[in-house]
Amino acid sequence: MKNKDFKAFTTGETLKKIRISKKYTQKFVTEGIIGQSTYSKIERGEVEPTYSKFMSLLKRLDVSPEEFNYLSKDEKIDTREQIVHDFFLLNYNDSSDLKNIQTRILTYLEKNNDYVLQDVAYICEALILINEKRDYEQAIIYANKVWRRLEQFDRWFLMEIRLINTILFIFPIETAISISERIVSILEEYQSRESTVLLNNIQINLALQLIRNKEYEIAISHLNKSIVRLKEKQNYYLLSFAYIRKGIALDLIGETHAHTYIEKGLTLTKTFDEPKLYEGFLIEIEFYTKKSWPQ
Template identity: 30%
Template sequence: MLGKLIKKIRTSKGFTQAEIAKSAHISQSNYSKFEVDAIEIRATSFMMILDKVGLDLEEFEFIKNGYSYSDKRKLLIKFFYAPYNSNLKLKEIYNECELILNSRYDEDIKDIRTLCSALIHLNNDNDIEQARIPAFEIWDRLKKMEQLYISDIYLFNAIMFIFPLETIMETRNFIQKSIDRYKNFQNIDRMSINIILNLSYLYISNKKYSEALTEILNIEPKCKQLNAYIPLAICYIRKGICMERTGSEEQGKQWIKKGLNIVEVLEEEKLLEALKLELTL
């Protein structure tokens, strides 16, 4: 299947078999066999072919999947941006994990299912100790890694709501270093913003307003640069909360009003309700 798809891309871009074979350092005979899926080629040769035809691996996978992300990729993204206090959304993701796991085993999907279950338990019973039990194995593995990869960052984004803030703070620099390694990777800036916004929420929930404000001020320029209006509105509201609670009440109210106005203009009603609840934390 890979070979036939490469052939389709090659011919549409006007390359000959000889040109592609030369770029991949394989014989034209072997390349010809690869295009009809008669043989496999080395991963290094395959990556050279993609480079020659002007694709990266992520775009190739997108095309191979019918110009769509794979079920796993879509589920990872959905889980990363899910509201972790919404059992409805968590149960939806949990059920999607079940469907995938019924057809094949996947460690990342299994971990997402485990975290959904833990978060649902936390939302229902507010028993954080019980919620940590199924998630502990994942957390123990993550904190022992030398660096986090993208799927690990997705998991960490959720698990930070289950473990003590002090524990999360101990790994803060480690998380940032892992994100920094991906500074040129697609959408990493938005991923970074989302993680830091979640961290700021945890700080505010634990009345650590100066720490929350530091995080917010660090990502506010990035939100503006990316025209990320919803994250920017959340920054304004949480900045206002921090200012109100640390003595700058009038200035804080102005930032809160500014943030709420943006959310209202964008007609994000559910988000508006959730953010108004944050004002009572």
């Protein structure tokens, strides 16, 4: 539940709420960053801080940009961002969840224009078509509606990358690989938690695309990088994907120790108590290796 004491609608109001809650003086918050008189005007909403000053103030207040954004939201923004948040947590193989999100989006769009939510609605439709009808021909029509907007951008930021990641598998393999490699090069420049999560997801999915394209050594190279990061962060869920796909790639180039990675991945998956995920892995392994598991 949101703390009503923090419900604010301007940068200055939110900064003031945070400062007062921590019992900090304006002098403490502004020292070495900005003039106190200028800061007073910011809190009163008379001026806006520059980006660099704003970031320095947040650092002094020990508040991240994400937390500040959360604290400054109004109800309308909360509704929109909650939909986006819920969408990226979905199991995209579950059509009922996708339809629920799609309904929420369409209700929101009746009163608001929003490019991102319109993209998400198209993505939901594409995924539903694949889940229920295996209709990739129609699904790519909706995926292309999203792609036509995003391909015009000079640079993709994290939101665009997250959207693209959900539809990559719908595109022809060469296109998907090209886009994924471009995304990986962008994300490797970032140092944030969110970018690392995205990088791991996309690199693991890219590895599967490379396997489909018989580029096994390149797939293994990407997976090795992901495995190091995932073990460091103890992200065992994604690590199971990385192990299994590395095992598949190793099997396809004739490496005898391939089974050890597949078995590691399946063993990890059992700990998650997600039988559908386990079954999905068995299908994926058999499809690519032409071998039944467990052996």
